[in-house]
Amino acid sequence: MSSSSGRSTGKGPLGRLADFFDDRTGYRALVHEALFERVPGGARWRYVWGSTLVFAFLTQVITGLFLWANYAPSAQTAWESVYFIQHQMTGGWLLRGIHHVMAQMMVVLLALHLLQVVIDGAYRAPREVNFWLGLVLMMLVLGMALTGYLLPWDQKGYWATIVATNLAGIVPFVGPSLQQLVVGGPDYGHHTLTRFFALHAGFLPATLVLLLVLHLALFRKHGLHAKQPLRKPDAMFWPDQVLKDAVAMLAVMAVVLGVILVPAVRTMLAGGQVEWGDLGAELGAPADPSESYAAARPEWYFLFLFQFLKVFEGWGATGEFLGAIVVPGLIMGVMFLMPIIGRWNLGHRFNVAFTLGIVAGAGLLTALALNEDYCSLWIDKASLADAATLHAETGGDPGKIAAALGGDPAKIATMRRKLAKLEAYRNSAAFLAASRQAEVEAARAVQLAGRPERIPPTGALDLVRRDPQTRGPRLFGLLEGKDCASCHAHVDPQAAGAADALAGTSAANLHGFGTAAWVRGLLDPKRVAGPEYFGNTAHKDGDMVQYVRDEMADPEKWKPAEIEAVAVALAAEAGLADASATPQQIEQGRALIASDERCGSCHNFRDNGTGLGTAPDLTGWGGREWLAGIIANPAHERFYGDRNDRMPAFEKLLSAEQIGLLADWLRGDWYRPSSTRPSP
Amino acid sequence: MAHHEQPGRRGFLAKVLAVTCGGLAVLVPVGAGVWAFLDPLRRRGAGSRLIPVTELAAIPDDGVPRRFAVIAERKDAWTGHAAEPIGAVWLRREQGSGAVQALSATCPHAGCSVDMAPGGGCFRCPCHNSQFTFSGAIVPPSPSPRAMDELECQVGKDGAVAVHWQKFRAGVAAKVAQS
Numbered sequence: 001m002s003s004s005s006g007r008s009t010g011k012g013p014l015g016r017l018a019d020f021f022d023d024r025t026g027y028r029a030l031v032h033e034a035l036f037e038r039v040p041g042g043a044r045w046r047y048v049w050g051s052t053l054v055f056a057f058l059t060q061v062i063t064g065l066f067l068w069a070n071y072a073p074s075a076q077t078a079w080e081s082v083y084f085i086q087h088q089m090t091g092g093w094l095l096r097g098i099h100h101v102m103a104q105m106m107v108v109l110l111a112l113h114l115l116q117v118v119i120d121g122a123y124r125a126p127r128e129v130n131f132w133l134g135l136v137l138m139m140l141v142l143g144m145a146l147t148g149y150l151l152p153w154d155q156k157g158y159w160a161t162i163v164a165t166n167l168a169g170i171v172p173f174v175g176p177s178l179q180q181l182v183v184g185g186p187d188y189g190h191h192t193l194t195r196f197f198a199l200h201a202g203f204l205p206a207t208l209v210l211l212l213v214l215h216l217a218l219f220r221k222h223g224l225h226a227k228q229p230l231r232k233p234d235a236m237f238w239p240d241q242v243l244k245d246a247v248a249m250l251a252v253m254a255v256v257l258g259v260i261l262v263p264a265v266r267t268m269l270a271g272g273q274v275e276w277g278d279l280g281a282e283l284g285a286p287a288d289p290s291e292s293y294a295a296a297r298p299e300w301y302f303l304f305l306f307q308f309l310k311v312f313e314g315w316g317a318t319g320e321f322l323g324a325i326v327v328p329g330l331i332m333g334v335m336f337l338m339p340i341i342g343r344w345n346l347g348h349r350f351n352v353a354f355t356l357g358i359v360a361g362a363g364l365l366t367a368l369a370l371n372e373d374y375c376s377l378w379i380d381k382a383s384l385a386d387a388a389t390l391h392a393e394t395g396g397d398p399g400k401i402a403a404a405l406g407g408d409p410a411k412i413a414t415m416r417r418k419l420a421k422l423e424a425y426r427n428s429a430a431f432l433a434a435s436r437q438a439e440v441e442a443a444r445a446v447q448l449a450g451r452p453e454r455i456p457p458t459g460a461l462d463l464v465r466r467d468p469q470t471r472g473p474r475l476f477g478l479l480e481g482k483d484c485a486s487c488h489a490h491v492d493p494q495a496a497g498a499a500d501a502l503a504g505t506s507a508a509n510l511h512g513f514g515t516a517a518w519v520r521g522l523l524d525p526k527r528v529a530g531p532e533y534f535g536n537t538a539h540k541d542g543d544m545v546q547y548v549r550d551e552m553a554d555p556e557k558w559k560p561a562e563i564e565a566v567a568v569a570l571a572a573e574a575g576l577a578d579a580s581a582t583p584q585q586i587e588q589g590r591a592l593i594a595s596d597e598r599c600g601s602c603h604n605f606r607d608n609g610t611g612l613g614t615a616p617d618l619t620g621w622g623g624r625e626w627l628a629g630i631i632a633n634p635a636h637e638r639f640y641g642d643r644n645d646r647m648p649a650f651e652k653l654l655s656a657e658q659i660g661l662l663a664d665w666l667r668g669d670w671y672r673p674s675s676t677r678p679s680p
Numbered sequence: 681m682a683h684h685e686q687p688g689r690r691g692f693l694a695k696v697l698a699v700t701c702g703g704l705a706v707l708v709p710v711g712a713g714v715w716a717f718l719d720p721l722r723r724r725g726a727g728s729r730l731i732p733v734t735e736l737a738a739i740p741d742d743g744v745p746r747r748f749a750v751i752a753e754r755k756d757a758w759t760g761h762a763a764e765p766i767g768a769v770w771l772r773r774e775q776g777s778g779a780v781q782a783l784s785a786t787c788p789h790a791g792c793s794v795d796m797a798p799g800g801g802c803f804r805c806p807c808h809n810s811q812f813t814f815s816g817a818i819v820p821p822s823p824s825p826r827a828m829d830e831l832e833c834q835v836g837k838d839g840a841v842a843v844h845w846q847k848f849r850a851g852v853a854a855k856v857a858q859s
Contacts, residue, residue, distance in 0.1 A: 059709040066713030077758075084758040090722065091715030098712055239694040246701035253705045454760030 035238035037220065041230030043240035046120075049113035050219070051245035052252050056106040057212070059253070060144075061205065063099040068201060071151070073193040076459035078153035079286040083449050083460065087277035097260040097280020103145055105256055107301040110138050111359065118338065118355045121348050122225035128339035130218040133211055135335055140208045147200035149299055153193060154284030155438060159296035161196075162188065167324040170317055188289070277446070285441040286461040294434035297373070304365035307372075331358060376428035384425060387418035444470050447673055466657075472665020475658055484510075484662070487646070493521070493532055502531040507647065509533070513666050514574035514622030516581070519567035525553035538645035543602065544615070565589035566599065574622025576667060593618055612637045627663035628656075725858055726755070728846040733769060736839040739780060745770035745796075745803075745814055747785060750845050768793065769831060769843055770803070772814055782833035782843045783816045789824035791850040803828065825853040 011019065022028045039047070070089065072081040085092035114134070117123060123131035150161040169179035184191025235241070264274045298306050305328070312319030334341075334354060341347040394400035396419070405411040441464070448463045449455050456462055465471065477483030478490055487507040491498045502509060509532040512518045521527045528548040534540045552558045569589025571577040577586065593599040594608040602615040617638045620626045629636065632651035635644040650659060664670060731752045739746055749768050754761040768785035783803075787794045792807035802819055803812040811819035816828035832844040847858040 055705060058706065062706075062709040062713055066717055069717060080758040085716070088758070089716050089719040091712055092719070095712040095716045098709055102709075239691065239698045243694045243698040243701070246698045246705065249705040250701040253708050257708065449758065451760075453762075454755055455758050457759055457761060 035236075035242070037224070037237035039224055039235045039237055039241050040226035042232035042235040043237075043244050044227065044231075045244055045248070046116060046227060047224060047241060048245050048248035049109060049116050052248050053106065053109045053113055054212070054216075055245075055249040056102055056109055056252065057141075057208070059102045059256075060099060060106065063095055063102070064201060064205075066095055067099055071197075073151065073197040074190045075153065075193065075287075076457070078151060078193050079283070080449070080455050080460050082152040082154075082283055083446065083455075086281070086283050087446055087450065093276050093278075093280045094260065098256055100281030101256045101259045102252075103148060104299070104301065105252060106141055107145060109252070110141055114138065115355060115359065117225075119352055120225060120227050121342060123339045123351075124342050124348075125339070127218070127222050127225065130215060130222065131339050132336060133215045133218065135332070137208060137211055137215060139332075140204050140211070144200055144204045144208070145299065145301070147196045147204065150196045151193065151200060152281075152283055153287045154442070155287055155291075155293045156282075156284040156296065158188070158287030158289075159293045160298045161192070163296070163298070167320065170321050171325060172321070283442060283446065284438060285445040286459070286464055288461055288464070293438070294430065295438040300366070303369040304362040307365040307369035372424065373428055373431045376425050376432060379421065379425045379428075381425065384418055384422045387415060387422045390415065391419060391422060441470055448671060450673065451671055466661070467670060468661050468664035469670040471658075471661045472670075475654070475662050476665065489531075505531060506536045507645075508537070510666055514571065514576045514627075516564075516567040516571040516576075516578055519570045520564070523548055523552055523563050523567060525549045539643075542643075547602075562588070562592055566592050569593060570618065570621050573618065573620055574626075574667065575624075576622065613641055616640060622667070624660070624663050624667065624669070627666060628659045631659045631662055632656075725847065726752075728844050728857065730834065730842050731845045732840055732842045733782075734771065734841050736773075736778070736780070736835055736841055739771050739773045739841065741773045741775045741777060743772060743774050743814065744800075745772040745781075745783070747771075747796075750843065752845065767845065767847075769845075770794070770828075771833070771841065778835060780833045780835055780841055781815065782831040783812075784829040784831055784846075784848070786829065786847065786850075787824060788826045788829055788848065788850060788855075789822075794828065825851060826855060829855055 067085065070081060070085050070092070072078065082096070085096055087093075117131065117134065146161075146164060150157045165179050165183055168182060169175045171178060180186060182192075182195060184195045260280045264276070264279055267274050297303065305324070308327070309320060309323040312323040315322065338351045338354075342351050390401060390404060394404060401415060401419075402412050405415055444467065445460060445464050448467055449460050473479065473490075475483065476488075476490060477485040484490075487505060489502050489505045489509040490511050491501040491509060492511050493502075493509065522533050525548050527533060529535050529540050529545045534542065534545050539545060552563060565585050565588040567589070568577060568581045569586045570593070572581060572586045572589070590605075593603065594605045595601075596608065596610065599605065599618065600608045600610050602610070603618045604610040604612050604615075605618045616630070617626075630639045631654075633649040634640050634647040635642065635649060640647075654662070729752060731750055733748045733750060738748075747768055747770055749765045751763050752766050754764045754766050770783045770785055772781045772783075773779070783794075785794050786792075787805040787807065787810055789805065789808055789810050792805050794803050794805045794810075794812065797804035797811065802814065803816075804810070805812075805824070808823045810822040810824035812822070812824070812828045813819060816830055818824055818827055829846075829848045831846060834842045834844075836842070849856045849858055
């Protein structure tokens with residue numbers, strides 16, 4: 001392929017240009033060297049895995065660099081910049097989706113490449129060093145997967161990383177220092193992100209490229225390890241094997257695109273509108289160290305390790321050391337020894353069996369992990385009803401259970417199995433509920449970040465923490481039935497099951513508090529002493545209940561239109577009046593409330609002169625300030641004074657900001673996007 | 681060595697197919713990357729905004745310009761700043777005059793921040809030494825292609841001074857507003 005100057009006669013300008021460069025670089029020889037490699041026995045599909053891995057890595061480099069152009073690693077900007085890529089930038093969802101899915105694809109391709117090399121015995125002399133390089137490359141890829149998971153700084157990545165780095169911390173002697181170095185200090189924050197980012201996009205890929213070059217150079221030096229027997233005559237790498245490689249690469253990319261786009265196609269077929277930002281990689285709610293995250297799981301390809309740790313449950317730190325470090329270390333050790341072990345025929349069989357065993361074991365552990373998390377979807381809950389009853393009655397005490405079953409060993413054994421299944425069911429149901437909750441919170445965080453005023457400089461977590469819609473129910477204790485919810489219901493009275501929810505309460509139902517509908521119920525003689533209002537309180541025979549039942553029930557004294565006017569005026573006081581409320585109606589209501597012959601006989605209202613202490617002040621009733629005030633201290637003379645029935649002064653338990661959030665939530669005062677997209 | 685190049689059409693077809701498949705596969709990540717990379721091209725600035733800057737009383741009527749920060753809402757990719765300095769203006773008032781002249785402090789040459797010349801008496805840009813009179817006209821020799829950018833200024837009845845804040849393209853002779 002050597003060329004000489006002066007050869008250019010009779011060639012077009014392109015040919016002459018090519019000659020010019022070849023003379024000075026010798027690129028033709030290089031290209032020839034790269035492409036015209038002999039493939040013994042002809043091109044085969046089983047040789048494509050290495051090339052697809054290189055392609056997958058190339059894809060990660062390309063998409064990673066473009067992501068880098070828009071990513072800002074810090075605790076106040078990581079989630080925010082990823083949100084911006086995913087939901088605001090054109091094509092950002094596709095870019096991030098490819099990076100995310102290809103990362104998983106790479107793990108699959110790694111496994112296939114490794115399997116093929118081991119099964120074909122391609123690690124044997126003289127290819128030992130290249131096999132070792134391959135194993136190091138594999139660890140680098142897994143390291144990049146692990147570090148990349150944190151970078152969006154969402155709940156999922158954050159908690160998974162806490163677990164991973166804590167496991168690194170249990171390495172003897174150097175563990176704590178190692179952990180602190182990786183985390184960038186004693187706590188997780190800016191430097192955790194900058195360091196993980198430097199690892200993910202700098203140290204690890206740079207090392208990988210270096211070793212990949214060596215890996216490929218050694219591969220070319222030794223030539224392709226042909227699978228015996230050779231089926232066909234030898235062929236050339238170009239174009240025969242390159243064609244197969246290229247088709248495989250395209251297939252890999254098609255699978256990646258398929259994973260990203262199939263949900264969109266489904267939505268389109270169902271006639272829905274595709275939200276492009278929801279495609280590809282998910283983005284959880286911003287990382288929040290103060291909120292527990294029961295849906296924390298590693299990425300699926302690390303699930304087997306996660307499950308493997310459970311094998312050592314009950315062994316304490318020793319178990320974790322064994323499960324997270326010793327056993328995986330031993331397995332890697334055996335893999336590094338494979339070229340030596342494989343010198344003997346039996347050794348090669350051992351290697352194949354060992355590798356297949358590891359893959360099968362990892363598969364089994366992954367299946368077990370998935371089963372633990374999802375089994376409530378297929379376990380028949382009805383079949384466990386007796387176990388649930390027995391568990392509730394005995395508190396799970398083995399002695400009591402045995403006694404309840406009459407000491408029959410067969411029955412006890414069956415029941416024990418059922419109780420174990422019940423526990424699995426409950427754990428799974430709790431995980432799935434947490435996952436659903438995580439999805440709701442993620443969607444809400446995205447919704448909040450999409451407000452026209454965008455994310456405050458303090459970050460999206462601040463935005464989420466100040467969101468009444470998601471924080472209100474937590475502060476209220478709605479799900480667990482604690483705090484406010486230990487006395488108050490918050491249930492739509494028209495909803496199915498409302499009666500049950502109301503039966504166990506000891507204070508008013510606060511659903512819709514501040515609206516005219518809520519006041520109408522209060523002023524309804526049939527409902528005022530029911531569980532929705534004063535029925536389960538010390539006020540059930542109080543002056544208000546008596547007044548509503550005696551006076552307001554009498555149409556001579558209170559015309560229905562007047563009651564309606566009072567309801568409307570109070571809702572207006574709360575700032576929650578219906579659109580149908582007229583100014584005249586509100587004025588009429590205000591006059592009735594102020595009148596010392598009506599509400600004003602007990603209640604202070606604006607400047608009606610009744611004064612505080614006899615009944616709650618109705619000035620600004622149901623407004624944010626009023627609600628925050630009664631939550632802070634219901635026994636204040638402005639509210640119930642010394643007639644306050646059991647409600648604690650929450651100013652001693654909650655911050656002013658938390659009380660404000662509760663008030664906003666009760667009033668339904670939170671950000672709603674103007675788009676047609678339904679709120680989560 | 682059983683070396684034989686693929687002869688004829690079959691070999692050619694394999695080469696074309698290999699290049700096509702490989703090219704398509706690589707084109708996907710490149711395309712997605714470029715698509716997202718071009719996103720800034722479709723973003724627009726805030727345009728012209730009337731922003732209150734100061735009170736008339738804060739601008740002495742001695743013909744000497746005073747510098748004031750322009751504070752307004754600013755959006756920076758994902759972050760929304762409620763009120764942040766987004767630039768500066770030089771405001772000047774002649775003796776006894778209620779009218780205010782407003783000049784953008786951004787140099788029309790290359791966008792540096794124009795300052796008062798060390799000795800006073802005129803404006804000077806510290807980057808490339810463009811000089812301007814207090815009314816914004818170029819003092820030759822100056823590299824700036826045009827005079828300082830004057831901004832429309834409103835003085836309210838209550839004495840509030842507001843400017844129509846606007847950015848202009850740097851380095852060109854014409855005063856072209858940036859969108």
